[in-house]
Amino acid sequence: MDQIESSNFSTAEEDESAKKLVWCLTRVGKDLDWLRLFENTEVTIGRGLNVTHQLVSPSCPLMISRMHCMFKQRDGGQWTVTDKKSLNGVWVNGERIPVDKAHLLRLGDSIKLGVPIVGTKVEYEYILVRQRLEDIKPYLVTGPSEGACATSRIKKTKRKFNTELEPSTSSKSKLYRHSATDKSQGQPYPTDEPRDRPGTRVREEAGPSMRQHRRLDSPLERPSSPSRSLSSLQMYSQNMLVLRERMNFTQQQVEALEAEGGRQRDDPHREEQVRELQSQLEMLRGQLHRMEMLERSISETENRLEVQKTQHEEEGLKKLLEEKGLKKQLEEALQEQRKVIEELALSRQGFEDVLKAKDKELEVTKEEKERARTQKEEVVTQMTEVLENELQCIICSELFIRAVTLNCAHSFCLHCISEWRKRKDECPICRQAILSQTRSLVLDNCIDRMVEQLSPDMKQRRLVLITERKAQPEEVMVIHDDDSSSSSSSSSSSSSSSSSNSDLFMDSFSSVISLEGSVIWSSSSASYISDDSDVDNVAL
The missing domain is CATH 1.20.58 (Methane Monooxygenase Hydroxylase; Chain G, domain 1)
Known part of the structure; x- marks a missing residue:
């Protein structure tokens, strides 16, 4: 019974020790030859015989020194590594640690023993971990490697011989x-x-x-x-x-x-x-x-x-x-390059000064152009208002189409005045009796030239209106009476005055067109005056 109890007790102790967390150096890229760090013990690593873990490199036996490094645990449980004057050094996280000085390690640090040979990686590279013993036990190193055994045998044979x-x-x-x-x-x-x-x-x-x-x-x-x-x-x-x-x-x-x-x-x-x-x-x-x-x-x-x-x-x-x-050639080349760089710096400074001056000129030019554009817009706006007031038919509120001037010197569209005279034979503006009406080619030419500068939509709309009105041709009615001479003279004077006014207006309009390039006309939909009160209001 005592033997059974002791065996059960030892089995329980082994299970507890297997579940215990231990410190270990896991080898990078390999699932074997992991090095366990025993607690409360100085763990030494090297190729000598009196070390805890013996490492002998098969490719370069002198890569690891006889006493390469030592791992020691502090009272707080933290581990330190000390380089014991090794030839190729100990590298922690890519940096070589000083000799004979304890370097504090953290969980997950990378430890490299030796340096890489040309064209290869470091042979002995480890990561500090802490895991359960049962998880890492299959990967721990169990004894000296074959290279170490062979080396020891060779040394013994040499001594014997x-x-x-x-x-x-x-x-x-x-x-x-x-x-x-x-x-x-x-x-x-x-x-x-x-x-x-x-x-x-x-x-x-x-x-x-x-x-x-x-x-x-x-x-x-x-x-x-x-x-x-x-x-x-x-x-x-x-x-x-x-x-x-x-x-x-x-x-x-x-x-x-x-x-x-x-x-x-x-x-x-x-x-x-x-x-x-x-x-x-x-x-x-x-x-x-x-x-x-x-x-x-x-x-x-x-x-x-x-x-x-x-x-x-x-x-x-x-x-x-x-x-x-x-080296001498390189120094001379460097001196020449320095001279070239200095010259380029001076040239750059000059170019920067020129660019600053150009930027200032550009700003001034932009301001002047902005002022000129504002002035042009004001002139065009004023001229547009004048044109809309002077060259629109009071009956249809459109630019004159086949303009006709009455004996009272008022002008209307041929179609509009013909439709008006079917109801009343008097001027819609001044209420004078219509004695004669004459075509005004000057107004037609002026309006045609203005329409050429308008937008395509306005041009198309005017062509549609002209086509619709041409479908109903109107005859010019000429009334002859006793006062024909006076009316003709008055009409001729009015036509001459209107032509002179039109020429003057065309000159001013041409100058405006040359400044801006285009004039946009806004016109309302065609509407006809149906009674006398409307005509009176428009005339006023």
Whole structure:
């Protein structure tokens, strides 16, 4: 029962911890390798071994420093990040933070470790979040990455191999130590060269050498720097010395076994050992040959690097000289541009002054034109009133159509006076008896010229009226009596006076037309006077 209760209690604790909110660095663009920030703990990140989260870049291993940065939680629950003198820095929201200074983080901040390589984005970019543990647990990093494991294995192998290469007496004694599993009973060797089973020890010695050989092939393909190539060359030299010693020792073993084989020809175990040692000797010779080839290739690489370095220095000097020349040319071009800009500024100032003067002249011209237009409108308005009062028929209130002048010097439309005389044979204005009526061509011509300046609607309306009245032609009635001479003289005088007045009026009207261009006449609808009282009122 106690075990069941304890298991239930532990399960409940696990459920509560899974629902607990934890701080985490989510990796941008990936659903794995998220880094959990443990509370009340200094979380360190780097490529070293003694860090909380180990990051090793497969594309650029030196992008992350051994101790790159540290995350720490304050008493208030807020997290800070500190750059531990990393090579490529820590970037928060696109800005690099100072070294060895705690930078306060906020929820949702972007943290970048290192800088982007040319043509790529930053490899390690995280976002600070706080979520439930059960939601982010599948994405958390569970252990060191494959790159970190491989790096640690390589470092351990290097340390082991360097330890084996130390030319100490203890290592030689271990190297030549007789194996307990050796079943052969050979003759004893001198004390400075202890007995050993050749096959087992040679294989053990050849293994690290082969691994080191495979490990050192990659620097030959792409040497990163002369110092690294020099260290590789020194390492190869040491390896060659070790291989020569092993080869000499194996040769001695082969010769000794062959000598023993001459005395003990019937021992198959000795023959097998001789064959095995001969194969190991051939393998060591091949390794030595490869090491010599590698040494020569490294020397050639060193020479090529020196030549390339010299060429790069010469190219750098050439580029520096070219940059200086280009800089001088740019300075001269900038000076010329400054001069041109100053000249353009002066020209612009002059143009602005001219434009201001033109604007003032334009304002004055506009004011003058506005005053002239106002004056023209006043003159045209006055002249229009005069024309409407003087050239309208009092019967139809239209401009005269086929104007007729009576013996009393009053003028009417031919159609209107004919219709009027059917009822009364006296002047509608002065009530004098109509003795004669005469066509006034001067008035017709004047009105026709005025109508030409009117709007198309007014012209069409006048043409319709003329057409309607022409449909009923009227005959001019001439009355002859005793006073014909006097009436004719009076009519001639009146016609002459009216013609002179019309000519004077035409001159003034032509001047008005030339000023404005058009005169708009407003006329009312045609109406006829039906009784004497209306005519009297109109005459008055």
